[in-house]
Amino acid sequence: MRLLILVGLPASGKSTWAQQNGLPVLSSDAVRELLTGDPTHQGVNRLVFRTLRQLAAARAQAGMPVTCIDSTALTVWERRCWVRFAQLHHCTPEVIYFDIPLEECKRRNAARTRTVPDHVMDWMAARLQQPAVLEGFERITIVRQEPGLPASSSA
Numbered sequence: 001m002r003l004l005i006l007v008g009l010p011a012s013g014k015s016t017w018a019q020q021n022g023l024p025v026l027s028s029d030a031v032r033e034l035l036t037g038d039p040t041h042q043g044v045n046r047l048v049f050r051t052l053r054q055l056a057a058a059r060a061q062a063g064m065p066v067t068c069i070d071s072t073a074l075t076v077w078e079r080r081c082w083v084r085f086a087q088l089h090h091c092t093p094e095v096i097y098f099d100i101p102l103e104e105c106k107r108r109n110a111a112r113t114r115t116v117p118d119h120v121m122d123w124m125a126a127r128l129q130q131p132a133v134l135e136g137f138e139r140i141t142i143v144r145q146e147p148g149l150p151a152s153s154s155a
Helices: 014-020 028-036 042-061 076-088 102-110 118-127
Strands: 002-007 025-027 066-070 092-098 139-144 152-154
Touching: 002 014, 002 076, 014 025, 014 066, 014 092, 025 028, 025 042, 028 042, 028 066, 042 066, 042 076, 076 092, 102 118
Parallel strands: 002 066, 002 092, 025 066, 092 139
Antiparallel strands: 139 152
16 A cells, blocks of 8 residues: 655645545544544544554555545654554555645635644744655655645656
């Protein structure tokens, strides 16, 4: 199974990109909402990511060809568990990296019903570590989008 880890700030277009490409998504926000009724509840992150790993394992066991993990996955540490997961479950780990400027993400975020506060967006942007093949990924695809232009991808 190809395990696609979607990496990027909130409002960088991760969910939209997966939907536009017809890819099956396991979302940390969706699991958080399923477990607590609130997609923003951060107090259950261990349970959320354990559940995501269990669902991804079930998809691998069922022989599904691809699964997208939709979380911000901003740091090497946050992505490391998915590389290890891929090794244990004989998956091919790949990253789709949304290299979208912070100001564009903030603009998109402001147009959403459920927004992330600007200071949190700033904190997340400061933590963001660009993914690298050396982390154990088979491939990294970069999605860039300038304001007002359609998204473009490059490997």
